[in-house]
Amino acid sequence: MTTIALVTAIAATGHDEDLPPLLAACERAGLSARALAWDDASVGWNRVDAAVLRSPWDYTERLPEFMAWCERTAHSALLLNPLPVIRWNTDKHYLADLAALGVPVVPTEFVEPDTEPMEALQRFLALHDAGEFVVKPAVSAGARDTQRYQRSQEFAAGNHLARLLDANRSAMLQPYLPAVDADGETALIHIDGHYSHAIRKGALLKTGDAPPPDPHALGDIRGREPAEDERQLASQALAAATRLLKLESPLLYARVDLLRGPDGAPRLLELELTEPSLFFAQAPEAADLLAQALRARLADGTVRTRTDIG
Structure with a gap:
């Protein structure tokens, strides 16, 4: 029987x-499926036929190690979503790629490690008249290291950036788009390329003098049309992601997180293709x-052809 791993992390247990x-x-x-942690050294991944990423949420602090695991696993198992998607989606620079293709994203300025932090922050503030703003790492999950x-x-923001x-x-x-405080985010979940359901996520971030949110916290979650x-x-x-990555088949799962801008139009906040919560409690x-x-997918013969390696 085909063995399927629903991939989590030791730190995400529970x-x-x-x-x-x-x-x-x-x-x-x-289907024969088990929840297995990607960083559990006792797991023999060469005995797994398919590995479906679900909650390897500590990868943001161990990205080289996690990507090395993905590379190895993709050579012996069907990795979903596929390896090229994971390479691209684990770093939020992908927002710039989507913006270049005309997707309306939340305005984002990337700051690289060789940049002087206060100069970058002051340039950003001069360009944007928003009363509040957000500092976060380009590789992050949940609200970890985000303020x-x-x-x-x-x-304080300059110190965080530094x-x-x-x-x-x-x-x-x-x-920081104020609409999130009143209306929350809208997260649209797609399965196998088709819209499934959506939820409303309440605002998590408090102002900079408040403690950072629990990185595992989901906040106020409700179903939404x-x-x-x-x-x-x-x-x-x-x-746009499908064209950019030259995907030949639909993504197994995807979550699209949106906020409304000052003009009332929706903007893309994140495109979650690696390890998103899919909120089955709101849509069993x-x-x-x-x-x-x-x-x-397992029945169509792709398990052994490994078409996800790229």
């Missing part, structure tokens, strides 16, 4: 609420959709 319903859905679909600041907190750059981490500066312009933007972002049938999509 935090992935999607795993129990997905394991149950795989069983209903006749919201008022313009009057320039010194800490990231001194650790040889690229950083991002973005205006997305507006038509949000569905159109999600489709546009996924189509979606776990079965994912299991059925996985079963179809």
